Amino acid sequence: MANVADSLANLRVAAPCEVSWDGMTGDERVRHCSLCSLNVYNFSEMTRDEVRELLMRTEGRICGRFYRRIDGTVLTRDCPTGLRALRQRASRAAAALIAALFSLPAFALDGRSCEKPRLKTYGSKVKFEVERIATPQPARFDGVVHIQSGSQLPGVTIKVQDEVTKREVMATTDATGAFRIADLNDGIYRVEVTLEGFQSTTIEHLELKSSQVTHADIGLQFDAATATMGVITISEPSALTDSTVSTSFTQEFINKLPL
Numbered sequence: 001m002a003n004v005a006d007s008l009a010n011l012r013v014a015a016p017c018e019v020s021w022d023g024m025t026g027d028e029r030v031r032h033c034s035l036c037s038l039n040v041y042n043f044s045e046m047t048r049d050e051v052r053e054l055l056m057r058t059e060g061r062i063c064g065r066f067y068r069r070i071d072g073t074v075l076t077r078d079c080p081t082g083l084r085a086l087r088q089r090a091s092r093a094a095a096a097l098i099a100a101l102f103s104l105p106a107f108a109l110d111g112r113s114c115e116k117p118r119l120k121t122y123g124s125k126v127k128f129e130v131e132r133i134a135t136p137q138p139a140r141f142d143g144v145v146h147i148q149s150g151s152q153l154p155g156v157t158i159k160v161q162d163e164v165t166k167r168e169v170m171a172t173t174d175a176t177g178a179f180r181i182a183d184l185n186d187g188i189y190r191v192e193v194t195l196e197g198f199q200s201t202t203i204e205h206l207e208l209k210s211s212q213v214t215h216a217d218i219g220l221q222f223d224a225a226t227a228t229m230g231v232i233t234i235s236e237p238s239a240l241t242d243s244t245v246s247t248s249f250t251q252e253f254i255n256k257l258p259l
Contacts (some may be wrong), residue, residue, distance in 0.1 A: 011066070011074060020165065021065055022185070032044045094155045114142045117188065123201035124148070124193070139208035142180040143216030145173050145193060148257040151176030153220060156195040163188045163205070186210050 017033075021040070029045045032038075041064035043051050051074075054062065067075040125148065145156045156173040158183055171179045191203040197217035198220040208214055 003254075008185050034062065036063070040065055042066075044075050045077055047078045051076060083113075107176070117205040119206060120204040121201070122204075124221055125219045126201065126203060127213040128206075129217075131213040131215060133211045133213060135153075138182065138210055139184040139186055139210050140180070140182045141180070141184060141189075141206075141208055141212045141216070142213065143218060144177045145179070145195075145218045145220060146177050147198075148219040148221055153195060153198075156193060156220070159192040159194075160184070161190045161192075163190050178217075184208050193218055193220070195220065197223055 017036075019035050021031065021042075023101055024033050024040060026032050026039075028042060030039050030041050033040050040049075040063045041054060043064055046054070064231075087190065141160060144152065145158075146152045152173075152175075154173050154175045154177060156177070156179070158171045158173070158179045158181065159168060160170070161168045162185065164187065165185075167185075169181050171181050173179045186209050187207075188202075189199075189206045189208055191206055193201040193203075199222070201218060201220060206214070
Protein backbone atom coordinates (compact mmCIF):
# COMPACT_ATOMS: atom_id res chain seq x y z
CA MET A 1 0.00 0.00 0.00
CA ALA A 2 1.70 3.18 -1.15
CA ASN A 3 0.28 5.64 1.37
CA VAL A 4 -1.09 4.10 4.56
CA ALA A 5 -2.00 7.47 6.08
CA ASP A 6 -4.54 8.09 3.31
CA SER A 7 -5.97 4.54 3.32
CA LEU A 8 -9.25 5.47 5.04
CA ALA A 9 -9.82 8.44 2.77
CA ASN A 10 -9.34 6.25 -0.30
CA LEU A 11 -11.54 3.27 0.61
CA ARG A 12 -13.52 2.03 -2.36
CA VAL A 13 -15.98 -0.83 -2.89
CA ALA A 14 -14.75 -3.40 -5.37
CA ALA A 15 -17.71 -5.79 -5.06
CA PRO A 16 -20.88 -4.79 -3.15
CA CYS A 17 -22.32 -7.54 -0.96
CA GLU A 18 -26.04 -8.09 -0.32
CA VAL A 19 -25.59 -10.44 2.64
CA SER A 20 -27.24 -9.05 5.79
CA TRP A 21 -24.97 -8.17 8.70
CA ASP A 22 -27.70 -9.53 10.99
CA GLY A 23 -27.40 -12.95 9.37
CA MET A 24 -23.70 -13.28 10.17
CA THR A 25 -22.29 -14.85 13.34
CA GLY A 26 -19.91 -12.96 15.61
CA ASP A 27 -19.84 -9.75 17.62
CA GLU A 28 -20.11 -6.03 16.87
CA ARG A 29 -16.48 -5.85 15.77
CA VAL A 30 -16.15 -8.80 13.40
CA ARG A 31 -18.55 -11.40 12.03
CA HIS A 32 -18.20 -14.42 9.77
CA CYS A 33 -20.00 -14.61 6.43
CA SER A 34 -21.00 -18.20 5.66
CA LEU A 35 -21.67 -17.35 2.00
CA CYS A 36 -18.08 -16.45 1.15
CA SER A 37 -16.41 -17.98 4.26
CA LEU A 38 -14.70 -14.68 5.09
CA ASN A 39 -14.63 -12.41 8.13
CA VAL A 40 -16.37 -9.04 7.84
CA TYR A 41 -14.97 -6.21 9.97
CA ASN A 42 -17.10 -3.37 11.34
CA PHE A 43 -14.97 -0.22 11.07
CA SER A 44 -17.40 1.80 13.19
CA GLU A 45 -16.34 -0.33 16.19
CA MET A 46 -12.61 0.13 15.52
CA THR A 47 -10.32 3.12 15.94
CA ARG A 48 -8.69 4.70 12.91
CA ASP A 49 -5.30 3.26 13.91
CA GLU A 50 -6.80 -0.22 14.23
CA VAL A 51 -8.37 0.05 10.78
CA ARG A 52 -5.11 1.24 9.22
CA GLU A 53 -3.21 -1.63 10.84
CA LEU A 54 -5.80 -4.11 9.56
CA LEU A 55 -5.52 -2.73 6.03
CA MET A 56 -1.73 -3.00 6.19
CA ARG A 57 -1.89 -6.67 7.21
CA THR A 58 -4.35 -7.51 4.46
CA GLU A 59 -2.65 -5.33 1.82
CA GLY A 60 -5.74 -3.14 1.53
CA ARG A 61 -8.12 -5.90 0.48
CA ILE A 62 -10.71 -7.07 3.00
CA CYS A 63 -14.44 -7.55 3.66
CA GLY A 64 -15.86 -4.77 5.78
CA ARG A 65 -18.79 -2.68 6.89
CA PHE A 66 -18.45 1.06 7.31
CA TYR A 67 -20.24 4.42 7.40
CA ARG A 68 -19.08 7.41 5.37
CA ARG A 69 -19.72 11.07 6.21
CA ILE A 70 -20.85 13.59 3.63
CA ASP A 71 -17.30 14.96 3.44
CA GLY A 72 -16.04 11.50 2.43
CA THR A 73 -14.32 10.51 5.68
CA VAL A 74 -15.03 7.13 7.24
CA LEU A 75 -16.75 6.93 10.64
CA THR A 76 -14.70 5.01 13.21
CA ARG A 77 -15.03 4.41 16.95
CA ASP A 78 -13.08 7.58 17.77
CA CYS A 79 -15.38 9.85 15.72
CA PRO A 80 -16.13 12.88 17.99
CA THR A 81 -19.69 13.31 16.68
CA GLY A 82 -22.29 10.98 15.34
CA LEU A 83 -20.78 7.97 17.10
CA ARG A 84 -23.03 8.48 20.10
CA ALA A 85 -26.08 8.22 17.88
CA LEU A 86 -24.58 5.21 16.12
CA ARG A 87 -23.93 3.33 19.35
CA GLN A 88 -27.47 3.97 20.56
CA ARG A 89 -28.65 1.73 17.77
CA ALA A 90 -27.95 -1.99 17.73
CA SER A 91 -25.69 -3.51 15.15
CA ARG A 92 -28.76 -4.11 13.01
CA ALA A 93 -29.44 -0.39 12.80
CA ALA A 94 -30.45 1.01 9.48
CA ALA A 95 -28.01 3.58 7.95
CA ALA A 96 -25.32 0.92 7.65
CA LEU A 97 -23.66 -0.09 4.43
CA ILE A 98 -22.10 -3.54 4.08
CA ALA A 99 -19.31 -3.70 1.52
CA ALA A 100 -17.43 -6.85 0.63
CA LEU A 101 -14.01 -7.12 -0.93
CA PHE A 102 -13.40 -3.38 -1.02
CA SER A 103 -10.03 -2.11 -2.16
CA LEU A 104 -8.42 1.22 -2.99
CA PRO A 105 -8.66 1.38 -6.81
CA ALA A 106 -12.35 0.51 -7.16
CA PHE A 107 -15.36 2.85 -7.32
CA ALA A 108 -16.47 5.19 -4.54
CA LEU A 109 -19.31 4.83 -2.08
CA ASP A 110 -22.11 7.33 -1.71
CA GLY A 111 -21.62 9.77 1.18
CA ARG A 112 -22.97 8.97 4.63
CA SER A 113 -23.63 11.69 7.19
CA CYS A 114 -22.16 11.48 10.67
CA GLU A 115 -25.49 12.67 12.03
CA LYS A 116 -28.76 10.76 11.87
CA PRO A 117 -31.39 12.07 9.38
CA ARG A 118 -34.07 14.36 10.77
CA LEU A 119 -37.63 13.16 11.25
CA LYS A 120 -40.08 14.38 8.60
CA THR A 121 -43.87 14.07 8.34
CA TYR A 122 -46.08 14.73 5.31
CA GLY A 123 -49.87 14.82 4.99
CA SER A 124 -51.32 14.93 8.51
CA LYS A 125 -50.63 15.87 12.09
CA VAL A 126 -48.64 13.22 13.96
CA LYS A 127 -47.56 13.25 17.61
CA PHE A 128 -44.99 10.84 19.05
CA GLU A 129 -44.33 9.60 22.55
CA VAL A 130 -41.45 7.25 23.39
CA GLU A 131 -41.83 4.79 26.28
CA ARG A 132 -38.75 3.06 27.69
CA ILE A 133 -39.13 -0.59 28.71
CA ALA A 134 -37.10 -2.00 31.60
CA THR A 135 -36.81 -5.53 30.18
CA PRO A 136 -34.83 -6.05 26.93
CA GLN A 137 -37.10 -6.49 23.91
CA PRO A 138 -37.15 -5.59 20.18
CA ALA A 139 -38.40 -2.18 19.10
CA ARG A 140 -42.17 -1.67 18.94
CA PHE A 141 -44.30 0.86 17.06
CA ASP A 142 -47.96 1.37 17.93
CA GLY A 143 -50.58 4.08 18.15
CA VAL A 144 -54.02 5.25 17.12
CA VAL A 145 -55.40 6.76 13.91
CA HIS A 146 -58.39 9.11 13.88
CA ILE A 147 -60.04 11.84 11.88
CA GLN A 148 -58.60 15.21 12.86
CA SER A 149 -61.98 16.11 14.36
CA GLY A 150 -61.56 13.20 16.78
CA SER A 151 -63.41 10.08 15.51
CA GLN A 152 -61.34 6.88 15.45
CA LEU A 153 -60.65 5.18 12.13
CA PRO A 154 -60.70 1.37 11.73
CA GLY A 155 -59.30 -0.32 8.63
CA VAL A 156 -56.37 2.06 8.13
CA THR A 157 -53.28 0.45 6.57
CA ILE A 158 -49.97 1.08 8.34
CA LYS A 159 -46.84 0.13 6.37
CA VAL A 160 -43.46 0.33 8.11
CA GLN A 161 -40.33 -0.03 5.98
CA ASP A 162 -36.68 -0.10 7.04
CA GLU A 163 -35.08 2.67 4.99
CA VAL A 164 -31.89 0.66 4.42
CA THR A 165 -32.84 -3.02 4.23
CA LYS A 166 -36.27 -2.20 2.66
CA ARG A 167 -37.90 -4.86 4.86
CA GLU A 168 -41.62 -4.10 5.20
CA VAL A 169 -44.15 -4.88 7.92
CA MET A 170 -47.85 -4.02 7.64
CA ALA A 171 -50.72 -3.69 10.08
CA THR A 172 -54.36 -2.53 10.04
CA THR A 173 -56.11 -0.48 12.69
CA ASP A 174 -58.83 -2.24 14.68
CA ALA A 175 -62.33 -1.03 15.58
CA THR A 176 -60.85 1.51 18.00
CA GLY A 177 -58.39 2.87 15.44
CA ALA A 178 -55.44 1.26 17.22
CA PHE A 179 -52.51 -0.61 15.67
CA ARG A 180 -49.41 -2.39 16.96
CA ILE A 181 -46.25 -3.57 15.18
CA ALA A 182 -43.77 -5.44 17.38
CA ASP A 183 -40.44 -7.27 16.98
CA LEU A 184 -38.79 -4.59 14.86
CA ASN A 185 -35.03 -4.31 14.45
CA ASP A 186 -33.32 -1.14 15.59
CA GLY A 187 -33.14 1.27 12.68
CA ILE A 188 -34.52 4.22 10.72
CA TYR A 189 -37.97 3.66 9.22
CA ARG A 190 -40.41 5.09 6.70
CA VAL A 191 -44.09 4.84 7.67
CA GLU A 192 -47.06 5.13 5.29
CA VAL A 193 -50.62 5.54 6.60
CA THR A 194 -53.40 5.10 4.03
CA LEU A 195 -57.19 4.83 3.93
CA GLU A 196 -59.45 5.41 0.95
CA GLY A 197 -61.14 8.80 1.15
CA PHE A 198 -58.40 10.33 3.28
CA GLN A 199 -55.10 12.00 2.52
CA SER A 200 -52.23 9.58 3.04
CA THR A 201 -49.62 10.34 5.67
CA THR A 202 -45.89 9.63 5.30
CA ILE A 203 -43.32 9.65 8.09
CA GLU A 204 -39.64 9.54 7.13
CA HIS A 205 -36.53 8.88 9.22
CA LEU A 206 -38.41 7.56 12.25
CA GLU A 207 -35.83 6.00 14.57
CA LEU A 208 -36.99 2.90 16.45
CA LYS A 209 -34.85 1.36 19.18
CA SER A 210 -34.85 -1.83 21.21
CA SER A 211 -36.43 -1.69 24.68
CA GLN A 212 -38.50 1.28 23.55
CA VAL A 213 -42.12 1.62 22.43
CA THR A 214 -42.86 4.51 20.08
CA HIS A 215 -46.49 5.61 20.32
CA ALA A 216 -47.99 7.63 17.45
CA ASP A 217 -51.16 9.74 17.42
CA ILE A 218 -52.14 10.25 13.77
CA GLY A 219 -54.95 12.53 12.63
CA LEU A 220 -56.00 12.02 9.01
CA GLN A 221 -57.60 14.65 6.77
CA PHE A 222 -60.39 14.05 4.25
CA ASP A 223 -59.31 13.84 0.63
CA ALA A 224 -61.61 16.29 -1.14
CA ALA A 225 -60.88 14.70 -4.52
CA THR A 226 -62.35 11.34 -3.50
CA ALA A 227 -64.81 12.31 -0.76
CA THR A 228 -67.36 13.98 -3.05
CA MET A 229 -70.69 12.19 -3.11
CA GLY A 230 -73.35 13.20 -5.61
CA VAL A 231 -76.41 10.94 -5.33
CA ILE A 232 -77.46 8.44 -2.65
CA THR A 233 -80.15 5.96 -3.73
CA ILE A 234 -82.44 4.35 -1.14
CA SER A 235 -84.77 1.48 -2.09
CA GLU A 236 -87.62 0.03 -0.04
CA PRO A 237 -88.28 -3.42 -1.55
CA SER A 238 -91.53 -4.07 0.33
CA ALA A 239 -93.32 -0.76 -0.22
CA LEU A 240 -91.67 0.46 -3.41
CA THR A 241 -91.28 -2.55 -5.65
CA ASP A 242 -90.96 -0.61 -8.88
CA SER A 243 -89.81 2.78 -7.72
CA THR A 244 -86.66 4.30 -6.28
CA VAL A 245 -86.24 7.29 -4.01
CA SER A 246 -83.21 9.36 -4.89
CA THR A 247 -81.84 12.20 -2.81
CA SER A 248 -79.02 14.53 -3.82
CA PHE A 249 -76.65 16.06 -1.26
CA THR A 250 -74.19 18.86 -1.88
CA GLN A 251 -70.57 18.55 -0.81
CA GLU A 252 -71.06 21.43 1.63
CA PHE A 253 -73.89 19.51 3.32
CA ILE A 254 -71.78 16.36 3.62
CA ASN A 255 -68.86 18.28 5.13
CA LYS A 256 -71.15 19.55 7.90
CA LEU A 257 -72.35 16.09 8.90
CA PRO A 258 -71.24 15.02 12.43
CA LEU A 259 -68.68 12.20 12.46
